[in-house]
Amino acid sequence: MKGFSLSKAWFYLGLLFLYAPMAILIIYSFNSARVVTVWAGFSTKWYGELFGDSQLMSAVWISLRIAFFTACSAVVLGTMAAFVLVRFRPTKWKTAFSSMITAPLVMPDVIIGLSLLLLFVAMADVLGWPKDRGMLTIWIAHVTFCSAYAAVVITSRLREMDLSLEEAAMDLGAPPLKTFMTITLPLLLPALAAAWLLSFTLSIDDLVIASFVSGPGATTLPMEVFSSVRMGISPKVNALATLIILVVSVAAFISWLLVRRAERRRQADLEAIKAAP
Amino acid sequence: MKLRLPPGRRLVMGIPFAWLLLFFVVPFVIVLKISLSENIVGIPPYKPLLEWADDTLKVVVNFSNFIWLSQDSLYFDAYVNSLKVAAISTVLCLLVGYPMAYAIARAKPSSQPALLLLIMLPSWTSFLIRIYAWIGILKNQGLLNQFLMWLGVIQEPLHILNTNTALYIGVVYAYLPFMVLPLYANLSRHDQSLLEAASDLGARGWKAFLTVTLPLSKAGMVAGAMLVFIPVVGEFVIPELLGGPQSLMIGKVLWNEFFSNRDWPVAASLAVVMLGLLCVPIAFFNRQQAKELEGEQ
Numbered sequence: 403m404k405g406f407s408l409s410k411a412w413f414y415l416g417l418l419f420l421y422a423p424m425a426i427l428i429i430y431s432f433n434s435a436r437v438v439t440v441w442a443g444f445s446t447k448w449y450g451e452l453f454g455d456s457q458l459m460s461a462v463w464i465s466l467r468i469a470f471f472t473a474c475s476a477v478v479l480g481t482m483a484a485f486v487l488v489r490f491r492p493t494k495w496k497t498a499f500s501s502m503i504t505a506p507l508v509m510p511d512v513i514i515g516l517s518l519l520l521l522f523v524a525m526a527d528v529l530g531w532p533k534d535r536g537m538l539t540i541w542i543a544h545v546t547f548c549s550a551y552a553a554v555v556i557t558s559r560l561r562e563m564d565l566s567l568e569e570a571a572m573d574l575g576a577p578p579l580k581t582f583m584t585i586t587l588p589l590l591l592p593a594l595a596a597a598w599l600l601s602f603t604l605s606i607d608d609l610v611i612a613s614f615v616s617g618p619g620a621t622t623l624p625m626e627v628f629s630s631v632r633m634g635i636s637p638k639v640n641a642l643a644t645l646i647i648l649v650v651s652v653a654a655f656i657s658w659l660l661v662r663r664a665e666r667r668r669q670a671d672l673e674a675i676k677a678a679p
Numbered sequence: 680m681k682l683r684l685p686p687g688r689r690l691v692m693g694i695p696f697a698w699l700l701l702f703f704v705v706p707f708v709i710v711l712k713i714s715l716s717e718n719i720v721g722i723p724p725y726k727p728l729l730e731w732a733d734d735t736l737k738v739v740v741n742f743s744n745f746i747w748l749s750q751d752s753l754y755f756d757a758y759v760n761s762l763k764v765a766a767i768s769t770v771l772c773l774l775v776g777y778p779m780a781y782a783i784a785r786a787k788p789s790s791q792p793a794l795l796l797l798i799m800l801p802s803w804t805s806f807l808i809r810i811y812a813w814i815g816i817l818k819n820q821g822l823l824n825q826f827l828m829w830l831g832v833i834q835e836p837l838h839i840l841n842t843n844t845a846l847y848i849g850v851v852y853a854y855l856p857f858m859v860l861p862l863y864a865n866l867s868r869h870d871q872s873l874l875e876a877a878s879d880l881g882a883r884g885w886k887a888f889l890t891v892t893l894p895l896s897k898a899g900m901v902a903g904a905m906l907v908f909i910p911v912v913g914e915f916v917i918p919e920l921l922g923g924p925q926s927l928m929i930g931k932v933l934w935n936e937f938f939s940n941r942d943w944p945v946a947a948s949l950a951v952v953m954l955g956l957l958c959v960p961i962a963f964f965n966r967q968q969a970k971e972l973e974g975e976q
Binding site: 408409410412413416417419420421423424426427430479482483485486490495496497499500501502503504505506507508509510511512513516517518520521524542543545546549553578579599603606607609610613614624627628631639642643646647650651654658661662 | 687688691692694695696698699700702703704705706707709710713775776778779781782783785792793794796797798799800801803804805806807808809811812813814815816822852855905906909910912913914915916920930933934937938943946947950953954957960961964965966968969
């Protein structure tokens with residue numbers, strides 16, 4: 403079919419469009435010149451400068467910590483939300499809940515950021531809490547929108563899951579919590595891992611919402627990068643970008659391998675069950 | 680309230696429900712409240728809506744922010760421009776993304792997850808850094824101009840950075856995966872026997888595509904369009920870094936109103952109007968998602 407080869411060629415062009423800017427960043431992170439677009443020889447000095455920049459490194463540390471706690475909390479909330487969406491009877495509470503959980507997926511960042519900041523200010527005014535804005539308020543804001551993404555990822559897995567295993571466990575006398583811990587949770591694990599990784603990257607990547615809800619005490623990595631980009635381009639940012647791309651690619655590759663292996667094992671188990679007399 | 684759920688189930692629903700209510704719904708009520716109050720110098724920089732003075736409760740509702748928005752053409756232009764940029768970007772993403780999604784859906788089933796991963800991978804690395812990469816490519820002495828001059832296509836460097844062209848490149852680049860993903864999900868579920876039937880009846884190639892595949896993928900196109908259109912309306916980073924003075928967008932205006940002018944009530948009213956504009960598409964998206972999420976019950 404002619405249309406098929408055409409779309410294939412277009413697909414590779416699209417990949418070129420997606421990857422060329424990142425490839426250029428990586429190549430120029432090893433450029434010894436200060437000017438980003440002039441090649442003046444190979445050098446790793448920007449990596450040295452990057453690790454010597456204590457302000458940038460402290461921003462990295464703050465972002466990593468927020469992203470870790472955000473991802474853990476978002477997976478817990480997202481799992482609960484997914485159970486509500488898949489396993490609960492339709493009621494008007496559930497309808498309200500499902501539109502509330504999907505709204506953060508599309509809501510523009512500036513609106514989420516502004517509205518949460520105004521909430522925190524109002525709460526500080528009325529309740530005296532939170533006293534100052536920083537890591538805690540960024541964490542709350544990130545959990546709110548990451549839960550929505552986590553819920554979507556976990557929902558799609560939960561919907562495919564076979565209920566009969568859980569029913570069998572219950573029939574054999576396992577209480578609901580034990581069934582959840584020994585049957586449901588292990589089956590759900592790949593989706594939970596995917597949701598965790600997604601929440602982690604969303605949190606570590608967010609500039610707009612964090613800028614609104616952070617105080618003077620907490621500057622995240624995107625905020626630091628944004629201000630340095632606005633001041634003028636520094637090759638240090640290229641080095642940082644290269645490291646981020648490297649870490650993400652390795653993590654994505656490992657998770658892809660794990661998912662593929664789990665999938666193959668599941669297939670093999672199914673075959674074995676079918677083959678058994 | 681009539682909730683006949685066992686206590687465990689009530690907790691499972693109650694915790695995320697309470698979280699979203701407190702940190703997603705209540706904030707919008709507060710935005711609405713502050714959009715109706717007056718800007719003052721102080722902390723926080725707005726007047727309270729309810730005032731308790733001389734044993735009387737006074738409710739001071741102030742529409743001056745909205746009147747201010749309607750009088751200054753800057754805001755109106757920013758809204759119109761945001762909607763225009765979002766609409767054009769959505770169409771561009773659809774044009775670029777549809778053939779890509781189609782190619783993945785028609786690839787060998789065993790290689791589809793890997794191809795999808797290739798599309799998703801860039802969106803997992805920092806959004807800000809990927810937009811920043813385009814500055815180095817698009818500026819006057821940038822790589823694109825150097826390359827084109829080396830080819831001899833142009834004599835003078837093209838002025839691309841800080842124009843609408845750069846803005847569209849950046850937006851399509853950043854939002855392409857959000858278009859490809861729902862389209863792929865839709866296209867890969869299509870029943871191939873329909874195409875065979877069409878082929879038996881004489882519709883092949885383009886004709887089969889236009890009469891069978893394209894109409895069947897409507898839901899995927901709508902989902903992708905929503906995922907691109909709605910966030911782009913409020914986009915801040917791309918117009919700030921790649922766009923020029925003529926690409927004024929509402930997200931950028933809101934940011935400036937809040938951080939530079941420190942006028943919280945005007946920023947809140949901008950957000951209220953933006954939300955009003957996005958109400959219909961967001962409600963539409965939510966309905967589609969809800970249908971999708973509950974589809975198989």
